[in-house]
Amino acid sequence: MSRVDNLKKIIKRLTGALLAFLALLIVIFIIHCINVGRYNSEWRIITSDSSSTQILVDVHPRGGVTDSWVKTNTGLGTSLNAKIYEMVVTNNSHYYVDDWQIRFNVTDKCYLNNGWCGTFEIHQFDRAGTETSQTLDLRNFDNRDIYLFNYLAGQDLLIPLDYGDYFIYHPDTSPASGEVPIKGSEDMSGSSVCGIIMYSLTGEVNLLDYELSYKLHRGLWDGTTGRFLIISFTLLALSFIILGTIFLVSVRFESRIISQNKLLADAFRICCAMPDSRDYYSKGHSERVANIARLIAEKMGMDKSDCEIVYNAALFHNVGMVTVNEQILRKKGKLTREEYAEVKKHTIRGAELLKDIENIPHAEEAALYHHERYDGTGYPFGKKEDEIPLIGRIVAVADAYDAMNNDRPYRSKFSRDQIREEFIKNRGTQFDPAIVTAFLDVMGERNL
Template identity: 35%
Template sequence: MIEFIKEHKKKVVINLIILAVLIIACVLYADYVKKHRIIKRTYVYGDKNQDISVTIKPRGLSSDTWIKDVDGDIYNACIYEAVIVNNTENPIEHWVLTINPEKLMYLNNAWCGKIEIVQKDKSQTLDLRNLEGVDIELDHKILAGDLLIPIKKGERFIYYPDGEVHEYPIESKVGDETKSVTIGFIIYYQGSDSYSFEDFSVDYEIARSLKNDILYRIINIAILLWVVILISIAVIDVKMDIAKKRFNRDAQIIEQSLTVLTQFIDAKDSYTKGHSIRVATYSEMLAKEIGFSEDACKNVYYIALMHDCGKMYVSDEVLKKTAKLTNEEFEEIKSHTTRGAQMLTDFTSLDGITDGAMYHHERYDGKGYPQGKVGEEIPLIGRIICVADSFDAMNSERCYRKALSASKIISEIEVNKGKQFDPRIAEAMLKLIREGKVTFAVDDVKRNN
């Protein structure tokens, strides 16, 4: 449970870091788009350009073509329309249309923007709808009251749209519905063939919109997903907090219940008062020293608390006897391991609790009891409690002897590595002693005096 909570907190921190990175990336990218929001491109007739499409053709009404005969010269007149369609999800901020005639034509009028006409050796920008007071510098002529400005092959005219009449910007498409702008101009030409425009280009500027930017959308979706994840984690945190409090309360109940029970066990012999708690404490320290997790260490503590519960079935006379025990009495003492395991059979909430009671008197060399198991055959919890129990027994005063000295205890542990004790666990106990984490009763008495 404790490890799960720690791991959960790590995930929270990681997700917060990821969210922060995504937000920073979003802000930086938004700033980049803002600085580079205008994209300049050019459409040339015949390009398979998906941004815009452009057509220039006669408007097509019956009144849109006519003929003028001036002193025997025949001039064809026609109204043309240029349609520029925005196929993107971003507005066309500005655009300019350049037309390069394939043969001689005469420009008469255009609407609603201005026209820049580039002849061989001169150019001029005019509003052909309003020429009052304007000095026309270009080559031109007046034909029956109509202004005709000649534009030959190799020359061009450029149309600048009028924003006041909404020729720009061209709005972005909405769904499948595209937006467009239409301009018109009148040309005169001679000859029987119809006039077509197949050499023109459009320079345009796309204004990138963040809401239509794919990468920006992806980043925002990622942020949204991470926010949802963090909200979920917050909900889990609340539940985890409740679960943690419940877990701590349950653990406290278990520990207090087991402690009270061990006090009953230890009370049978005044010389072993506090023995179960001390053995549990040493066992937890040993488990930590050999690499057990925090949760596993706490379970070792609970299991070790109950290692001697079978002594409740041993008579007080035998437990407190100072003289040498008879064979029958020793068998009764030995039975506390099996009786304890039987007593804990239904205690299923702690894995290994029966092993702690059953095997803590087994020896690594196989000379222990109750089953004479050898080495790794002995469950690890039994080997841990064996060292902790033996240390406390040597470090405590008993009815039949005084507590052993520190040097004697250390010597016994050293000598019994691989015999009574698992060498790895015995070495762990010696390390705890060297580091001062475990103290000696005799030394403590001297210091107190």
């Protein structure tokens, strides 16, 4: 397996792991969204009896000289004292107060007159306990639309309230009012200030029985889980970008290698076709021998890269033939002793041509030793058994098979059975027995 294949395999595994992590993050994100949604929609309550360090409520009468006055023409047969009360809601929590409202329970007889900037949801109960309620913007009303019990003292609206009645202040939600939302402590703590004008006989109205309801807004990326998610998603995105880039580069590199290999293969074929082309009976011989040699190597259990080395080396086994006189190669009759000696030189001359070619391993040996015989009676050196390099012994078998399997000027090609018989007969004399065994298996399996 090539380095590019290994890299692609690693990228595939890493992508699988990252996708699994992404799926896990998505599940965590969904659960986190549900939790944040629940947190943000929950109404929290502070009453005048409970205290909170995070959300503070302060209701008090304003102390300026213009903040209280006496109203004489009330239409009630008595004058009333008016006073402005200030209500401050301060947010010291980490999150925004996204929505809020405050309920005041009335404890003494009084009259609600006005306020800013929101609306008042007022609940009156008559002596029979029947409730009447209405939500009003006291700065902007038409008294014909008011069905709460009320007085109109000049321009002033007086809504009488007594023990048991209550009103709820809803803040103005327009951004300009600044009443909602109220910033949290991370943004310098915000507060909302509202005013209420109350009338009473004494000028003192008890507004200290209240109940503040509020919602906090927690952002999706706030808190430990939010920060974990944003860091994880960012790292994941970076990992995908890096892996994608490496994959694209490896694909481009691989396509370049493939095209270079094709170019090399073409060049090899041309080189090997040259010696074969000089003799009509040898056309395609080198490539056929190389294919058979590779099948033998595979059968012998060599790994893929070694099988390719055997194939490429075998392609060049007869390259020395280019130096042999063409008249000898094309001669129909029997060769003279001198002519045969000339042909035999193709082994040494081929090795000479290949000796400096480092990138085709064992090609020199394939050229030099493919006519040696296992019993030491071959040429050019008469080497025997393991003295003959393995590539020489493999190519010898493949070369002999191709010779027997093709017509010659002086004979027809051998039958399949004749070829088998020849190999069995010459096992241990001309050929390495182990290689013959491997080749006969190949013949059987591939129906050669």
